[in-house]
Amino acid sequence: MKRQIWKLSAATALGAFFLAGCSSGGTAPPASSTVAGSQPSVALKTGQTALGTIVVNGQGMTAYVFDKDTANAGTSACTGPCIALWPAITSPTASPQVNGVTGKVATIALPNGTRQVTVNGLPxxxxxxxxxxxxxxxQGYGGIWWVVGPDGNKVAATPAPATSGSSGQGY
Known part of the structure; x- marks a missing residue:
């Protein structure tokens, strides 16, 4: 029983640590951060989930926006430990290729030389x-992370756990 309580406490602390890292201000991950999700061809396309048609990266992984980011600010508010849990979707070019995404797609420059893909100005x-x-x-993690519809707007609905494979809590 003590071991289970310890594991639960450790998991809760780890989740709080990542969520706290996501709430810190800043401009972008440091040059030593690993930025995953780079696609050589199509950077964004659409895919189907229990939430409907959403934006996904070139490998079909769900794209998310962060409520603490400011549209058209040219920076990401997700830095430090946050970027380890929420890797930036990147593009090798300033004009990423898209398929089915109708929102305005662009990139912002990160300090490490990569380009983070944005939709409607949001990383x-x-x-x-x-x-x-x-x-x-x-989806809905901490009440501040959301999947994105093809028009670039966040989708605020929460999927049913049985159909999405998620707990609805995000951790």
Whole structure:
């Protein structure tokens, strides 16, 4: 029983640590951060989940926006430990290729030389616990992370746990 309580406490602390890291201000991940999600061809396309048609990266992984980001600010508010849980969707070019996305797609420059893809001026991210295309376990995480519709607007609905494969809590 003590071991289970310890595990639950550790998991809760880890989740709080990542969520706290996501709430810090800043401009972008430091040059030593690993920015995952780079696609050589199509950077964004659409996919189907329990939430309907949403934006996904070139590998089909769900794209998310962060409420603490400001549209058209040219920076990401997700830095430090946050970027480890929410890797930036990147593009090798300033004009990423898209398929089915109708929102305005562009990029912002990160300090490490990569370009983070944006839609309607908001930086896009994937969620590390989503391990297969179509998963959307990050939806609603902390009340500040949301999947994105093809028009670039966040989707605020929460999927039913049985159909999305997520707990609805995001961790």
């Amino acid at each position: 896009l991210y994937t969620y590390t616990p989503d391990t297969k295309p179509g998963e959307d376990a990050g």
